[in-house]
Amino acid sequence: MLSRVAERIYWLARYVERAENTARMINSFQLVSLDMPKTIELSWKGLVAVTGTDAIFDEHYQREDERNCVKFLVADLYNPSSVLSSLKSARENVRTTRDLVPSEAWEIVNEMYLYARDNIDSGISKRGRYPFLTEIIQRCQTLTGLLAGCMSHDAAYDFVRLGRNLERADMTSRQIDVGAIRFLKRDPDPDDPQPYNGLLWTSILRSQSGFQMYRQHVKRRINGVDVVRFLLQDIPFPRAVAHSLRYVQEAVERLPRNEMPLRLIMQARRHAQGADVDELIHDDRLHDFIDTLQLDIAEIHVSIVDTWFSLDQAA
Amino acid sequence: MSIDWKTYDPSPYYDELIGARGKPRSAARQLTQYLSSLDDQELQARKQAADHAILEMGISFTVYSEGENIDRAWPFDIIPRVISKSEWTSVQAGLVQRLTALNMFIDDVYNEQKIFRNKVMPKYVLANSKNFRDQCKGIHPPHGVWAHICGSDLVRDKDGTLYVLEDNLRVPSGVSYMLENREVTKRVFPEVFENSSILPVDEYPTQLFDMLASISPRPQDYPEIAVLTPGIFNSAYFEHSFLAQRMGAELVEGADLVVGDDDCVYMRTINGLERVDVIYRRIDDDFMDPEAFNRDSMLGVRGLMRAWRKGNVGMANAPGSGVADDKVIYAFVPAMIKFYLDQDPIIPNVPTHLCMNEKEREYVLGHLDELVVKPANESGGYGMLVGPHASKKQRSEFAQLIKKDPRNYIAQPTLSLSVAPTLCDDGLEPRHLDLRPFVLQGVRTDVTAGGLTRVAMRKGSLVVNSSQGGGSKDTWVVDEEA
Structure with a gap:
């Protein structure tokens, strides 16, 4: 498989996963915001922070209100991680690898991008947002299903799984971070359980379709420690960091010349699974911990690029 | 209101579907009957279905002047152009004859140059030929074939005679549209396919693969074939990708390839370097190899010419084939056919x-x-x-x-190019068209059943090129006896 093509497939998967996660995040945040009393101010800017694009946001907007944040996260093309940008990039990547993926994959991504582009105005309106984003999520899932069911599980597919799971691990870890720290503008007092924290954590679970799964597997009332543990360390739940990293590893194990990325992935898995969540939250070190995990993920990405994509190494 | 062919007036031009006094030509009878059973609304609905299918399939054609917009959906007219199989059989023979002679000419030009010594053609034509490559002298590619893929443009004049207008021997494009057109038409008019015998066109990618495999320097069951594209910003990128996909070949750009110290061509893959046996290049000679041709080319592969000269890689079309893709050389093709094959041309040239x-x-x-x-x-x-x-x-x-x-x-x-009914805003109107069949030559020669019909969508216009706003139609070769 060509290095250049492998890289595009990897990015295709990452961008589609990114679009889906961003859409999920906004949808669940929207729902929780409607439940909140007027006195508690929810920070939409917190969502922007999750995607690590605050700097670009600040360049373009002064007001950090809902409208601007949602527009930025969904529609703005100068935000490289917005839903529309991600779909556009995904489309470019699948367009240039059409000879490798089932042709329906191109049709799905192409139509999804055209749908998003043509409906973007209602997609960022308060009322049109939910159905719009839900449609995007469903189409992303259709693509995932198509690739799983109709594409040979060869090296190209390994790069799909690699990209998807690494992006997912990245996004989930970001959301844990935000849940822990950034959603509430005022610092919550840990000894005074806030009545609405439960709602927030529920929202984070919902955004990962994890609410039901949490209920079935954790069987306790929603609380910060258990939710973080679930999203970080649960193995059966496919959107948990530990699960995603495990599948990153599985994909990488099937690829040639994989020593370096493999070593880094195992290290990240040890970090994620070995963490004592109780202690991290108690000592107020969860944010630092997530930072380290994010660095791990970034390092894995760099070693993937060096090992399989960099055109200079081969000659 | 449905179409009444008696009121459809193509005069003074030859119409591909409708003959004198609104009487359909026999090969087109089934289609025209079917069309007249549809009212305007139904026709427009079919057109919308086709537009939707095209958008969905992502068929696109770059138009350079449109800047960033690189995926303008490409104009397609849903009314097919029909040719009878009996006529097509003779056209096919004519195209095989023509490409055979052209390949003998190219091989002769780079080797013995008998055609000049016998004064069939003046040698000074060569001196001014933009596409003659000194670097190709003395080379004998497999089967003596240089131009493996040829797209000749055919036009029909007022009296119904078909002429060859030009031969495209460098990197002819359009075959993917021929294939996609058929897919779209099958979605739009399934009923007509059920009731008539329309020759299929979808063998082309297999034939292309077999032809390319036949010029591999390492005879084996699974030669590594690569389609070399200038990249996504090239106007025919869609086609490059499409053909690679249909053949199961690698779609490569210059940066994916490297020529080793052993003068063999390799691709950069996730496993390291892998040898390439045959390159279907969709990049002009000039940009192919900065070592041999244009030094500033960013698209090509350094040393590619060296590898080809040594016979370590098959290349289609061979470098230098463009020498015959010259409108002055074109004028001598009938003489070539006589000289090399001792035959009379089956399809005439335009004077x-x-x-x-x-x-x-x-x-x-x-x-x-x-x-x-x-x-x-x-x-x-x-x-x-x-x-x-x-x-x-x-x-x-x-x-x-x-x-x-x-x-x-x-x-x-x-020429008064022929016309065919084309769906316009006010219903069916005659529009001018031409035809580009594709011919593959390796060990054997194959001709597509029909080809790509290009149509000038603007009223009265004779310009059918897709780069200049032309559109296309599906082309049916109909076997009336089957």
Whole structure:
């Protein structure tokens, strides 16, 4: 498989996963915001922070209100991680690898991008947002299903799984971070359980379709420690960091010349699974911990690029 | 209101579907009957279905002037163009004959040059040929074939005669649209396919693969074949990707390939370097190899020519094939057929005046308002003059161009290109068209059933090139006896 093509497939998967996660995040945040009393101010800017694009946001907007944040996260093309940008990039990547993926994959991504582009105005309106984003999520899932069911599980597919799971691990870890720290503008007092924290954590679970799964597997009332543990360390739940990293590893194990990325992935898995969540939250070190995990993920990405994509190494 | 063929008036042109007094041609009878059973609304609904299918399939064609917008959906007319199988059989034979002679010519030009020694053609034509490559002298590619893939443009004149207008031997494009057109049409008019015998076109990718495999330097069951594209910004990228996909070949860009110290070609893959046996290149000679041709090319692969000369990689079309893709050389094709094959041409050339000959040049300059003048080495309809439609100023500019560089210009009578019913805003109207069949030559020669019909969508226009706003139609070769 060509290095250049492998890289595009990897990015295709990452961008589609990114679009889906961003859409999920906004949808669940929207729902929780409607439940909140007027006195508690929810920070939409917190969502922007999750995607690590605050700097670009600040360049373009002064007001950090809902409208601007949602527009930025969904529609703005100068935000490289917005839903529309991600779909556009995904489309470019699948367009240039059409000879490798089932042709329906191109049709799905192409139509999804055209749908998003043509409906973007209602997609960022308060009322049109939910159905719009839900449609995007469903189409992303259709693509995932198509690739799983109709594409040979060869090296190209390994790069799909690699990209998807690494992006997912990245996004989930970001959301844990935000849940822990950034959603509430005022610092919550840990000894005074806030009545609405439960709602927030529920929202984070919902955004990962994890609410039901949490209920079935954790069987306790929603609380910060258990939710973080679930999203970080649960193995059966496919959107948990530990699960995603495990599948990153599985994909990488099937690829040639994989020593370096493999070593880094195992290290990240040890970090994620070995963490004592109780202690991290108690000592107020969860944010630092997530930072380290994010660095791990970034390092894995760099070693993937060096090992399989960099055109200079081969000659 | 449905179409009444008696009121459809293609005159004074030859119509591909409808003959005298609104009577459908026999091969088109089933189609025209079916069309007249549809009312305007139904027709427009079919058109919308086709537009939707095209958008969905992502068929696109770049138009350079449109800047960033690289995926303008490509104009398709849903009404097919029909040719009878009996006519097509003879056209096929004519195309095989023509490409065989052209390949013998190219091989001769780079080796013995018998055609000049026998004075069938003056040698000085070569001296001014933009696409003659010194680097190709003395090479004998497999099967003596240089131009493996040829797209010849055919046009029909008022009296119904088909002519070859030009031969595209460098990197002819359009075959993917031929294949996609058929897929779209099958979705739009399934009923007609059920009731008539329309020859299938979808064997092309398999035939292309087999032809490419036949020029592999390492005979084996699974040669590594790569389609070399200039990249996504090339106007025919869609096609490059499409063909690679249909053949199961790698779609590569220059940066994916490297020529090793052993003069073999390798691709950079996730496993490291892998040897390539055959390259279907969709990149012009000039940009192919900065070592041999244009030093500034960013698209090519350093050393590719070296690898090919040593016979370590098969290349289609072979470098230097473009020498025969020259409108002056074109004028000599009937003579070539006679010289190399001792046969008479089955499909005639359009009568061509060579401006390099003084007498003919005088004639051309005196009749600019009747003639079409073309530069010898341009493709895509660029840089030509359509005399009857040109302004006085344009004609005098062209007169200057011709006097300055007579070798580079030819002129032909303005043909009354045939027309076919085309769905326009106000229903079916006649529009001009041509036909580009594709011929594959390796160990054997295959011709597509039909080809790509290009249609000038604007009323009265004769320009069918997709780069200049033309569209296309599905082309049916109908077997009336089956």
